[in-house]
Amino acid sequence: MESDASTSPRRRSTSCYSDSGDSSCSEPFSECGSDDLSFTPAGAAGIHRLLLSCAAETSEDAISSLVAELESPSPSLDSLRRAAMELRLLAKHNPDNRVRIAAAGGVRPLVKLLSHADPLLQEHGVTALLNLSICDENKAVIVEAGAIRPLVHALKSAASPAARENAACALLRLSQLDGSAAAAIGRAGAIPLLVSLLETGGARGKKDAATTLYALCSGARENRQRAVEAGAVRPLLDLMADPESGMVDKAAYVLHSLVGSGEGRAAAVEEGGIPVLVEMVEVGSSRQKEIATLSLLQICEDNAVYRTMVAREGAIPPLVALSQSSSARPKLKTKAESLIEMLRQPRSPSLRARPTAVVAAE
Numbered sequence: 001m002e003s004d005a006s007t008s009p010r011r012r013s014t015s016c017y018s019d020s021g022d023s024s025c026s027e028p029f030s031e032c033g034s035d036d037l038s039f040t041p042a043g044a045a046g047i048h049r050l051l052l053s054c055a056a057e058t059s060e061d062a063i064s065s066l067v068a069e070l071e072s073p074s075p076s077l078d079s080l081r082r083a084a085m086e087l088r089l090l091a092k093h094n095p096d097n098r099v100r101i102a103a104a105g106g107v108r109p110l111v112k113l114l115s116h117a118d119p120l121l122q123e124h125g126v127t128a129l130l131n132l133s134i135c136d137e138n139k140a141v142i143v144e145a146g147a148i149r150p151l152v153h154a155l156k157s158a159a160s161p162a163a164r165e166n167a168a169c170a171l172l173r174l175s176q177l178d179g180s181a182a183a184a185i186g187r188a189g190a191i192p193l194l195v196s197l198l199e200t201g202g203a204r205g206k207k208d209a210a211t212t213l214y215a216l217c218s219g220a221r222e223n224r225q226r227a228v229e230a231g232a233v234r235p236l237l238d239l240m241a242d243p244e245s246g247m248v249d250k251a252a253y254v255l256h257s258l259v260g261s262g263e264g265r266a267a268a269v270e271e272g273g274i275p276v277l278v279e280m281v282e283v284g285s286s287r288q289k290e291i292a293t294l295s296l297l298q299i300c301e302d303n304a305v306y307r308t309m310v311a312r313e314g315a316i317p318p319l320v321a322l323s324q325s326s327s328a329r330p331k332l333k334t335k336a337e338s339l340i341e342m343l344r345q346p347r348s349p350s351l352r353a354r355p356t357a358v359v360a361a362e
Contacts, residue, residue: 070109084124091131114150119159133173182219282318
C-alpha cells in the first residue's frame, strides 16, 4: 500500500479486526442491553422474594392496584418507588404481565415518572417502559402515550448512567415500530445525544448508542443527515480503527448506513475514513470485509476523486484477494470485482488534482 501505519494515523497494524467470534455477514446487532437491576446485600432477601413473585403470573387486580398507586393524588415517595419498581420487575420477568400492565393503563403514569425529580423513580419509569416495549403490541401504546420526548429528555439528563442507557434502548425498540416513529425520535433530538453517548459512554452505553443510531438511520432517511451533522462519523471511525473497543462491527454498520447519503460520504472521506475501510478489507473478519467493501463501493460510485483516493490507498490488491477467495460469498466477490473495475477506470490528471472539499457536489 502507498501509506502504512507509520504515515497514516488511521491505519493500525493488526492481524484481526474482529470484535466478535461470529464471522458471518449478518448484521452485528443483538438486542440492546436489558434491565439490569441490582441491590445492596441488606435488601437482598426481600428483593429475592419480590423477584420470585414477579416471575410468576400476577393477577389483573394486583397490577391495577399498582397502577392506581402511581396515579394517586398524594402518594408518598416510598409508595411510588415501590409501585414503580414492582411494575418494572413484573414487566421484566413475565411476557403476559407486559400485556396486563399496558391494558391496565400503566403506560401513561410510567411516562409521567420520567419527569419526576427523584432519580430512582426516573430510573424505574424508564426501565419499566423499556421492559414493556419488549412486547410488540405495546410499542404503539407507548408512543401514543407521548413517551418519545420524555425518553429523549431522560437520555439527556437522567441522573444515573443506567437510566440514560435504558432510555437509549427504549428508543431503539420504539424506532422499530415504523419509519414515522424513527423520524419522530430523530426530530425530538435523540441523535446528538446518542452520538455523545457513543463518544463518552461506558462499554454498554456505546453499544446501545450504536445499535439505536443504526435503527434510527435505517428507519428514516432524514436521520442520516442528523447523524452526520451531529458529528457521528468521527467517533464511528475511531471505534472501527480500534479492535480493543469491541465495537468494530457495530460502528462499521452504522457508518455504512451514513455513507448512503452524499453528506455521509463527504464526511467519511474528510474524517479519514478511506484508510480505515481499506485496511478493514485487508485484515478484517469476513463480515468486516463485506461491509467495508460495500461502504467503499458507495463512496466511489459516481465520484472520480474518491476513486482516486481509494486506489492510492492501496485498495486494489486486497480487493483482488477477496474476489479470488474461496471462502468469500459469491455476492461479495461480485461486489469486490465491481469495485476493482471502478478503481481501474482511467482517472484524468485534472481529477486527481482536485481538492477533496469539492467532491460532495458530484
